[in-house]
Amino acid sequence: MVGHGFMGAAHSQAYRVAPRFFDLPRTPVMQTLVGRDGAATRAAADRWGWASTSTDWREVLDDPTIDLVDIVSPGSTHVDIAVAALAAGKHVLCEKPLANTVAEATRMAEAARDAATRGVFAMVGFTYRRVPAVTHMRDLVAAGRLGTIRQVRAQYLQDWLVDEDGPMTWRLDKDLAGSGALGDIGAHAVDAVEFITGQRLDAVSGLLHTFVTERPLLDTSVVQTGLGGAAGSERGTVTVDDTALITAKLSGGAIGSFEATRMATGRKNALRIEISGSAGALAFDLERPNELELYDATRPATELGFTRVLVTEPEHPYFAAWWPTGHTIGYEHAFSHQLVDLVRAVDAGVQPTPSFADGLHVQRVLDAVERSSASGSAWIDTEPDGESERDSDHEGVSA
Structure with a gap:
């Protein structure tokens, strides 16, 4: 696994837990954790149960015991690692968004298409598909x-940047993150x-919009748990959006609004989705x-009204x-489900979804939103x- 921040913890939890609850045809072995700082990487490996560490992701590509490379590092690193890993015959799981640009995502999708002809597969980590209630929808x-x-109406609402003195992170740098909330x-x-x-945004x-254009830079000489430093007096420029509003036309004739x-x-982390149809409606809130x-x-x-469905039955x-x-189950369980679907697909020799082609499509949507905003x-x-190169999301059987 390349990277060991927030997503590193979530993915590590999945590797540890999923094989103990699901019958998997192959058992993941947590072999090597890769990070830039050797001491920090070793500490994370000890905490989460990785056997070894490296400060160079290229080393794992030469390791014949490595079958899967999991990329949870910033978006700017995705393309080089993924393309090289696929060329080396390693399956790849890559966090979303797939890349920082359409050009990078295209390279990755082409590499994945070529690798699939050799039985080597790639998947992008849109984990919320694996929340049981979302899959049931x-x-x-x-x-x-x-x-x-x-x-369709979809909102993803967070407030962690409301404080204008909240510090700069890599997520606020377009060169590293590609975009902001979008x-x-x-x-x-x-x-x-x-x-x-089953419809795509056409x-x-x-x-x-960016509400706060400058934020304090982190002083890494002062350690602050969770941030890697404390806010200093010097300020840096925010180069990504704080908020994105989208109106969309979908391929099946529906229209959508997104925030x-x-x-x-x-x-705090409110992903809200409502789907309205001619015979009914569904609503979900990640909270x-x-x-x-x-x-x-x-x-x-006399019986109309929204009914609460508790999605905890064994049939779900x-x-x-x-x-x-x-x-009930929580946030981290979707990562276990993602791993289960990936391992089963790889073992069966079939393309796991969402594929890199799916990730490329989403990258094109993001790019179109940016170009639309710039043009008024x-x-x-x-x-x-x-x-469109998208794989069919309504095919296959969920766990």
């Missing part, structure tokens, strides 16, 4: 329970809606991850491996010549 839509999908959390909203509906109109923001005061709201418009008028996606009915919110097509 996809299954209900695919079964026709909502009829014709007409509208790519970091807006990408999740886009992928989740496309996964649930055209978008976007508005990006991704780190400025929603009081909202209540084990619940869905289901509206069945075919019921008698992934839940049979966990706890008895009503015993004009409508921009997301795919060149209307073509």
Whole structure:
């Protein structure tokens, strides 16, 4: 695994836990953790259970015992690591968004396409697909329970940048992160809606805004838990967006509205999705991850209303491996489900989803939103010549 920050912890948890709850055809071995700082990497490896460490990701490509390279480092590093790993015959799991630019994502998708012909596969980590309630939404839509999908509304609301004196991090540097709220959390909203509906965003109109353009730089000589330093007196320039607003036309005729923001005061990690169809509606909020709201418009008028569905039955996606009915699961479990689906697909010799082609499509959506915002919110097509390389998200069987 390359990187050992927030996502490193989440992925490590999955490698440790998933094989103990799910019957997997192969058991992951946590062999090598890669980071820039040797001491920090060794400390993380000891904490999470990695056998060895390295400060050079190229070393793992020469290790014949390594089958999978997991990339959880900043977006600017994804393309070089992923392309080299695939060329070396390693399967790849790469965090979202796939890259920082369409050109980088295209290189990665082409490398993955070539590798797949050799039985080497790549997957991008849009983990919220593996929240059981979200997967169940996809299954209900695919079964026709909502009829014709007409509208989608998606919000991803956070507030960790509300304080204008909150320090600069790599996520606020376009060279490292690619974009701000748009790519970091807006990408999740886009992928989740496309996964649930089976429709893709064909055209978008976007508005990006940065409320706080300068923030204190970190003084790394002063250690502050979780940040790697304390805010100093010198300020740096924020080069990404704080908030993204998107209107979209979907391939199946639906229209959508999307919001991704780190400025929603009081909202910590609220991914909210509502799908409205001719025969019903579904609503989900990540702050209540084990619940869905289901509206069945075919019921008698005297029985209409949104019904709370507790998604904890063994018949629900992934839940049979966990706890008895009503015993809920949390944020980290989706990473276990992601690993389960990846291992099973690789073992079966089939392409895991979402693929790098899917990740490239989302990258094109993000790019179209940026270009739209720069042009005064004009409508921009997301795919060149209307073509798409996306894999079918309604195929396959969830765990």
